[in-house]
Amino acid sequence: VGVDPGIVKPLDPALLTPRDGNAEMRWEAMAGQGYVVPNDRFFVRNHTHTPRLDADTWRLRLYGDGLRDAPTRDAPVEFGYADLRALPAVELPALVECAGNGRHFFASQQDTPAAGVPWRLGGVGVARWRGVPLATVLRHAGLTADAVDVMPEGLDPPYVTGGVDLGRVRRPLPIGKALDDVLLAYEMNGAPLPADHGFPVRVVVPGWIGISSVKWVGAIEVSTAPLFSPWNTSLYRMFGPGRPTDGGPADTQSVKSAFELPWDARLTAGVETTLTGRSWSGAGPIDRVEVDTGDGWQPATLVGADRDGPWQRWSTRWCPPTAGRWTLRARAVDVTGRGQPDRAPCNDLGYLFDGVVRHPVTAV
Numbered sequence: 634v635g636v637d638p639g640i641v642k643p644l645d646p647a648l649l650t651p652r653d654g655n656a657e658m659r660w661e662a663m664a665g666q667g668y669v670v671p672n673d674r675f676f677v678r679n680h681t682h683t684p685r686l687d688a689d690t691w692r693l694r695l696y697g698d699g700l701r702d703a704p705t706r707d708a709p710v711e712f713g714y715a716d717l718r719a720l721p722a723v724e725l726p727a728l729v730e731c732a733g734n735g736r737h738f739f740a741s742q743q744d745t746p747a748a749g750v751p752w753r754l755g756g757v758g759v760a761r762w763r764g765v766p767l768a769t770v771l772r773h774a775g776l777t778a779d780a781v782d783v784m785p786e787g788l789d790p791p792y793v794t795g796g797v798d799l800g801r802v803r804r805p806l807p808i809g810k811a812l813d814d815v816l817l818a819y820e821m822n823g824a825p826l827p828a829d830h831g832f833p834v835r836v837v838v839p840g841w842i843g844i845s846s847v848k849w850v851g852a853i854e855v856s857t858a859p860l861f862s863p864w865n866t867s868l869y870r871m872f873g874p875g876r877p878t879d880g881g882p883a884d885t886q887s888v889k890s891a892f893e894l895p896w897d898a899r900l901t902a903g904v905e906t907t908l909t910g911r912s913w914s915g916a917g918p919i920d921r922v923e924v925d926t927g928d929g930w931q932p933a934t935l936v937g938a939d940r941d942g943p944w945q946r947w948s949t950r951w952c953p954p955t956a957g958r959w960t961l962r963a964r965a966v967d968v969t970g971r972g973q974p975d976r977a978p979c980n981d982l983g984y985l986f987d988g989v990v991r992h993p994v995t996a997v
């Protein structure tokens with residue numbers, strides 16, 4: 634069991650794979666698990682490193698011209714940890730997924746490898762998050778009717794890349810999403826937020842790319858004019874190739890499917906086994922899943938009471954006919970009709986992969 638210097642929790646190699654100072658969930662570690670990803674195997678994505686914060690001295694500072702009484706940063710409306718805990722709480726299962734999840738497969742599907750963390754499919758997880766709706770806190774803070782954007786900011790160290798200091802991690806959210814289903818979460822799967830996942834409080838933006846879900850949140854700007862930061866102007870945007878204009882900031886996550894198998898998987902030829910996996914989309918629940926083990930697409934069996942949740946478990950039976958190399962494929966369609974193309978069109982920064990992944994199997 635190793636420890637990455639930037640990550641606090643032990644990185645058990647059976648559960649998590651280190652990726653450039655981050656940790657990717659191993660899909661085979663989800664086989665036989667319940668609906669949520671346990672905290673010890675939830676992926677970690679840090680721009681710098683996990684800060685150690687004290688809940689007793691932690692403050693959330695809200696300010697901006699979209700608040701009646703706190704127009705400037707030097708005179709914010711403040712909430713402490715106990716103040717948040719005293720407000721009416723909600724708990725919901727939500728997907729947090731890195732915008733670059735699946736980036737590795739852009740490189741194997743096309744000639745241009747995209748820059749960034751080379752995630753396979755384990756830069757995603759579903760947890761039960763408990764906290765206060767951001768809407769509740771904004772209204773307590775004196776939200777005005779003409780606010781258009783809110784921008785949460787983390788308390789982790791400023792992010793320096795290519796010699797340029799981009800400041801603290803922060804990304805604007807349109808007020809419509811902020812008032813819809815966004816949480817200020819202080820619990821993850823029934824436990825206080827682990828340090829790596831944002832202790833004492835993080836933002837959870839269901840279905841949107843992970844960068845929206847700012848960890849270790851310390852301030853929120855509320856503005857009557859659109860807000861900008863490097864995290865929505867130069868990072869986490871859909872640039873080229875084949876895009877004559879910039880495709881704008883990425884927000885809703887794409888559709889993906891993963892087998893709960895090692896990469897590569899080893900199976901026994903001539904022995905029928907149950908293969909399991911999960912499919913998900915940021916745009917809504919999954920409607921149907923198909924699997925191809927070599928003789929064409931067949932419906933997978935949907936497992937569990939997952940219909941309305943952020944991801945769907947499924948299974949299928951398969952017997953590798955002979956020893957040798959095989960390829961497994963899975964694809965899903967969500968309730969909005971979005972599916973998975975055979976090959977995902979690439980973009981410069983490798984975001985929102987949604988292609989069908991070819992999972993290699995060796996039958997022995």
Ligand code: MTE
Pocket residue numbers: 675676677678679680681729730731732786787788789802829830831842843844845846847848849850
């Ligand atoms: N929040 C802060 N403050 N700093 C960060 O580096 N990384 C973001 C987001 N929130 C980040 C952050 C990114 S890119 C992702 S994918 C998610 O956190 C990952 O959340 P997790 O580490 O809890 O899985």
Ligand code: MO
Pocket residue numbers: 678730731732733843844
């Ligand atoms: Mo991310």
